[in-house]
Amino acid sequence: MFSFIKRFFENRRNKAAERDRLCRELLQRLTKLLTDYIDVDKSNKDALRKWLDDSEKMLAEQADSVKYKKSSFYAHLKQQWKTFDAFRAQASESIRAISIKEWRKRVDSEHVSMMLKQWSSEQKSQKIKASKSKNLDRKIGKLASQSAESLSAENTCSCCGKDGRKKMLYSTEGEALIVAEYRSKEIGIPLHVYPCPNGCGFHLTSNQD
Incomplete structure (x- = not known):
């Protein structure tokens, strides 16, 4: 009887320890990903796109993180997820803003090039x-x-x-x-x-x- 109770609590402790280990590892990976975002050049669309691609696999783990709810690291993990979601939104918005800016530059460049080609000789000679x-x-x-x-x-x-x-x-x-x-x-x-x-x-x- 006592041996059964002992095994029961040992298994419970082992499961809790394994849950804490997995939750801690996920938290470490998430923290590293957030640190990588802080170091990314926010004006570089390719760098931001690479960060988004690297963080894509974390989304699948985010759905499974609820199984760590009883872990002592879960509260910190949950807070980091909120930060992660905010950073992903910022990265996506930055890429969108850069793309719009690039498009406007291209349009403006084409317009300016056309106008310069049409009027350059006149500006130089006739003013x-x-x-x-x-x-x-x-x-x-x-x-x-x-x-x-x-x-x-x-x-x-x-x-x-x-x-x-x-x-x-x-x-x-x-x-x-x-x-x-x-x-x-x-x-x-x-x-x-x-x-x-x-x-x-x-x-x-x-x-x-």
Whole structure:
């Protein structure tokens, strides 16, 4: 009778000791993972993604941690889980914020690159600021009236377009760029400025090359 009671309490102690050991080991792994997060560069999406991937396996253990409820380490483990969940949310939010920032940078970069390509020559040579849409009509009218006067007779151009009609000639690259922007919005096709091969001025083209 006494031997049975003795074995019963020994088994109980052994189970409790094993439960404490497993709970302590889980707590140590969780604590290390949280320490790794603190050391991660929060501005590095790849580093954060690696931490999230490493912590993925902990989620399965989180569901099983309830079996350690009677362990003396359980209260601390439960608190660490709350911190772990908060850190996972922070990491996911950081990755999302970085992704949005990268997307905005890419869009802004493409826009700036397009604008610089369109206006760089004008900014260097003519120092004319890009016109707002509401002022384009006035500038186009003014430029059209000045074009004929600004070109001398000996610089008359014989360049023709695909339709065989004589191409419009602009005396300065700045004038051509302003007209290109205006007409591109009108017809929905991007126009580009190129120098007249005869050295008379500048023309517009829809040729991407």
